[in-house]
Amino acid sequence: MIKVIRSSFLDFIDDPFYTSETASVRYLEDGLLVIENGKIKDFGTYEQLHEKYVGIDAIAYPDKLIMPGFIDTHIHYPQTAMVAAYGEQLLEWLSKYTFPTEAKFKDKNYAQEIATVFLDELLKNGTTTALVFAAVFPESVDAFFEEAERRNLRMIAGKVMMNRNAPDFLLDTAQSSYDETKALIKKWHQKGRLLYAVTPRFAITSTDEQLDLAGQLLAEFPDVYLHTHLSENVNEVQFVAELFPNSKGYLDVYDQAGLVKEKSIFAHGVQLTDQEFQRLSEAKSAISFCPTSNLFLGSGLFKLNKAKSSETPVKVGLGTDIGAGTSFSLLQTANEAYKVVQLQGEKLSSFKALFLATLGGARALSLEDKLGNFDIGKEADFIVIDPKATPAMALRNADFPVKTLEEIADKAFAIVIMGDDRTIEATYIMGEIAYQSV
Amino acid sequence: MIKVIRSSFLDFIDDPFYTSETASVRYLEDGLLVIENGKIKDFGTYEQLHEKYVGIDAIAYPDKLIMPGFIDTHIHYPQTAMVAAYGEQLLEWLSKYTFPTEAKFKDKNYAQEIATVFLDELLKNGTTTALVFAAVFPESVDAFFEEAERRNLRMIAGKVMMNRNAPDFLLDTAQSSYDETKALIKKWHQKGRLLYAVTPRFAITSTDEQLDLAGQLLAEFPDVYLHTHLSENVNEVQFVAELFPNSKGYLDVYDQAGLVKEKSIFAHGVQLTDQEFQRLSEAKSAISFCPTSNLFLGSGLFKLNKAKSSETPVKVGLGTDIGAGTSFSLLQTANEAYKVVQLQGEKLSSFKALFLATLGGARALSLEDKLGNFDIGKEADFIVIDPKATPAMALRNADFPVKTLEEIADKAFAIVIMGDDRTIEATYIMGEIAYQSV
Numbered sequence: 001m002i003k004v005i006r007s008s009f010l011d012f013i014d015d016p017f018y019t020s021e022t023a024s025v026r027y028l029e030d031g032l033l034v035i036e037n038g039k040i041k042d043f044g045t046y047e048q049l050h051e052k053y054v055g056i057d058a059i060a061y062p063d064k065l066i067m068p069g070f071i072d073t074h075i076h077y078p079q080t081a082m083v084a085a086y087g088e089q090l091l092e093w094l095s096k097y098t099f100p101t102e103a104k105f106k107d108k109n110y111a112q113e114i115a116t117v118f119l120d121e122l123l124k125n126g127t128t129t130a131l132v133f134a135a136v137f138p139e140s141v142d143a144f145f146e147e148a149e150r151r152n153l154r155m156i157a158g159k160v161m162m163n164r165n166a167p168d169f170l171l172d173t174a175q176s177s178y179d180e181t182k183a184l185i186k187k188w189h190q191k192g193r194l195l196y197a198v199t200p201r202f203a204i205t206s207t208d209e210q211l212d213l214a215g216q217l218l219a220e221f222p223d224v225y226l227h228t229h230l231s232e233n234v235n236e237v238q239f240v241a242e243l244f245p246n247s248k249g250y251l252d253v254y255d256q257a258g259l260v261k262e263k264s265i266f267a268h269g270v271q272l273t274d275q276e277f278q279r280l281s282e283a284k285s286a287i288s289f290c291p292t293s294n295l296f297l298g299s300g301l302f303k304l305n306k307a308k309s310s311e312t313p314v315k316v317g318l319g320t321d322i323g324a325g326t327s328f329s330l331l332q333t334a335n336e337a338y339k340v341v342q343l344q345g346e347k348l349s350s351f352k353a354l355f356l357a358t359l360g361g362a363r364a365l366s367l368e369d370k371l372g373n374f375d376i377g378k379e380a381d382f383i384v385i386d387p388k389a390t391p392a393m394a395l396r397n398a399d400f401p402v403k404t405l406e407e408i409a410d411k412a413f414a415i416v417i418m419g420d421d422r423t424i425e426a427t428y429i430m431g432e433i434a435y436q437s438v
Numbered sequence: 439m440i441k442v443i444r445s446s447f448l449d450f451i452d453d454p455f456y457t458s459e460t461a462s463v464r465y466l467e468d469g470l471l472v473i474e475n476g477k478i479k480d481f482g483t484y485e486q487l488h489e490k491y492v493g494i495d496a497i498a499y500p501d502k503l504i505m506p507g508f509i510d511t512h513i514h515y516p517q518t519a520m521v522a523a524y525g526e527q528l529l530e531w532l533s534k535y536t537f538p539t540e541a542k543f544k545d546k547n548y549a550q551e552i553a554t555v556f557l558d559e560l561l562k563n564g565t566t567t568a569l570v571f572a573a574v575f576p577e578s579v580d581a582f583f584e585e586a587e588r589r590n591l592r593m594i595a596g597k598v599m600m601n602r603n604a605p606d607f608l609l610d611t612a613q614s615s616y617d618e619t620k621a622l623i624k625k626w627h628q629k630g631r632l633l634y635a636v637t638p639r640f641a642i643t644s645t646d647e648q649l650d651l652a653g654q655l656l657a658e659f660p661d662v663y664l665h666t667h668l669s670e671n672v673n674e675v676q677f678v679a680e681l682f683p684n685s686k687g688y689l690d691v692y693d694q695a696g697l698v699k700e701k702s703i704f705a706h707g708v709q710l711t712d713q714e715f716q717r718l719s720e721a722k723s724a725i726s727f728c729p730t731s732n733l734f735l736g737s738g739l740f741k742l743n744k745a746k747s748s749e750t751p752v753k754v755g756l757g758t759d760i761g762a763g764t765s766f767s768l769l770q771t772a773n774e775a776y777k778v779v780q781l782q783g784e785k786l787s788s789f790k791a792l793f794l795a796t797l798g799g800a801r802a803l804s805l806e807d808k809l810g811n812f813d814i815g816k817e818a819d820f821i822v823i824d825p826k827a828t829p830a831m832a833l834r835n836a837d838f839p840v841k842t843l844e845e846i847a848d849k850a851f852a853i854v855i856m857g858d859d860r861t862i863e864a865t866y867i868m869g870e871i872a873y874q875s876v
Contacts (some may be wrong), residue, residue: 339734
């Protein structure tokens with residue numbers, strides 16, 4: 001069955017950090033998106049396409065803006081209920097709040113309950129794909145994937161591997177983490193839309209042996225992902241140096257274990273050295289930039305323009321990093337990304353920010369063949385944005401819809417800075433409505 | 439007529455930056471607030487007071503938290519429609535966006551329209567008192583005060599004085615600014631709940647003569663306020679030094695004109711020197727800390743703990759600084775205040791943050807005899823907070839209401855970090871409901 005959607009559309013066909021903004025953005029003031037079997041069958045202006053689909057009643061969203069679903073490249077679903085844990089920086093925050101919270105995920109019923117709230121929250125915020133930390137318990141992975149499968153979502157997740165420097169009740173062993181991960185890969189990877197990420201928490205909580213086994217899993221299953229944390233906090237970097245005296249640096253710890261690859265996504269990278277940026281660039285690995293988290297934990301200011309430089313280009317996506325991040329909204333995340341960049345005396349345009357939240361995220365997750373824009377053949381995960389969702393936004397965006405790229409850049413900037421979950425009027429998954437604001 | 443409100447209540451009786459948090463906060467899990475003629479007649483636990491008011495039906499807010507209305511110590515009402523103006527730091531942002539916007543406020547009808555939206559937005563966000571920049575045109579002040587008077591709000595505002603370094607269409611002269619301000623003071627100051635602030639924009643847009651005349655107005659009307667900007671941005675500080683070669687620094691420019699006094703409120707102060715903090719402390723002047731604005735314009739990190747040090751204590755309130763700030767919500771402002779403090783390796787507790795938004799703001803505005811907490815005799819401006827306003831907050835604050843100070847500190851922190859306008863269920867002005875969420 002064919003479904004036709006009519007509205008204004010905004011997406012990206014290239015990276016505005018390297019190509020001109022004009023050449024990388026695609027804005028249709030009055031467009032048609034045609035969907036068949038959950039995938040994009042056609043996309044163009046109303047003018048171009050309406051005669052071709054003349055017999056089909058279009059679902060119209062006048063005065064709205066449709067974008068590809070947002071992609072969250074770093075989030076912890078077990079931390080859904082612990083947002084806003086007070087007063088600590090990374091290592092103390094983990095011991096005091098995170099580890100006790102994650103212990104609850106041994107209970108599959110609790111894990112199911114939180115997975116449900118978590119995925120509701122993602123859809124409500126317009127996030128259609130995420131790279132997700134589960135907990136150390138395989139049950140927590142099952143609970144998450146079962147709920148994601150039920151909703152037909154494209155999600156990437158994995159069991160946390162951690163065998164030291166945490167409370168006993170959260171530790172696996174190198175061998176058990178290998179065995180359990182392997183079983184979970186076989187069970188879930190490529191099941192429907194689901195994908196698996198080998199997920200050592202971070203260098204501090206894994207021995208060399210565990211990291212090596214993680215690398216072995218990547219060698220055995222070359223199309224699974226690697227998802228971990230990297231160089232978030234100064235004290236963390238220092239502790240890693242003490243734990244791994246034979247490494248040349250934090251990234252090198254992962255590199256020696258064979259974890260720095262094209263489908264490797266490293267969260268944060270606030271403290272990276274120039275050499276590490278270069279290595280990530282060579283390896284085609286990705287960084288998840290998590291501004292609300294980096295500010296909340298006082299980790300520092302990610303050097304976005306260094307990561308996106310022409311000399312050492314690194315793939316970058318945005319991450320909410322719930323529960324150290326303070327919002328499930330990638331719009332609020334982009335708001336604080338703008339601020340992090342401004343504090344460094346640089347600029348982040350609305351197009352660049354929204355690229356990071358869509359096609360940039362898809363590229364960071366090596367999913368650009370399936371997601372990230374409205375190219376024909378891609379999966380039809382998309383969101384309906386209301387540029388006038390609140391009275392303050394209605395005043396600011398009073399003249400939406402607009403015609404020119406300059407105008408839509410300005411309206412999109414107001415959406416980035418003032419938007420939140422209320423800005424998302426509806427979320428579609430594979431062409432079917434999965435969330436509708438009341 | 440007597441009105442009795444029953445709920446949980448949180449307010450401050452002292453400054454938690456200097457007194458222990460336990461001694462400065464007042465939390466009643468089950469309290470009664472008694473109002474007569476718009477003022478607080480009684481306040482205490484249900485246990486203590488219910489027999490005294492047994493014949494009166496209480497208005498009950500079970501599962502909610504009532505606090506004094508928020509006080510915004512720095513905001514520009516003419517900038518309501520220009521939040522999220524892209525890509526510039528202070529001086530360029532003013533020329534490119536702000537000045538053209540403020541030109542519209544020569545039209546009193548437009549000013550009335552925006553004043554209405556602005557005050558709606560304040561009440562919706564739980565802000566009951568604000569220190570407000572109008573535009574350079576006296577009509578813009580009239581429009582604002584008329585609308586504030588109609589709503590019986592305690593508001594402080596003033597006509598912008600600016601006679602150089604801005605487009606001609608926005609300039610007054612030293613003499614006209616003196617005459618117009620004097621007339622506005624006579625017309626509005628102490629009219630009902632309204633108060634006037636002498637409002638030179640900042641040193642850059644005033645000549646020595648204009649600043650001196652502003653000082654003369656303060657001398658003639660010793661109980662009016664002084665409201666201006668100070669040391670926000672590095673380039674601004676440099677430009678001030680060039681414009682005033684005989685000053686010892688930015689604050690000294692104001693000091694030489696007699697503007698540094700007890701009822702003087704300076705917005706920002708991001709770039710202040712130690713000597714300037716000391717001078718502000720001696721003069722008992724106040725700073726408005728505007729974190730969302732300071733991040734949005736890339737101005738830098740305000741040294742809150744320096745301002746609140748025991749050596750040179752300075753009165754500090756929170757400011758949204760709309761339109762350079764990105765939210766009308768003092769909760770979102772407190773969220774980013776926390777982040778600014780974390781980036782400096784320090785902490786801002788929920789009680790300290792909420793003190794700044796209430797009693798701290800009242801003290802910054804020398805209104806602590808009238809506003810800021812539930813002391814008997816104060817004006818009954820207060821807000822009803824829903825600690826479970828969104829699904830994510832409902833999960834985080836599932837166990838509210840709580841008994842202990844430690845527990846309410848934690849719930850209040852979630853309100854600070856996750857809250858926005860939706861967190862405000864109702865706003866009362868002088869004991870009458872002025873906003874109710876739908």
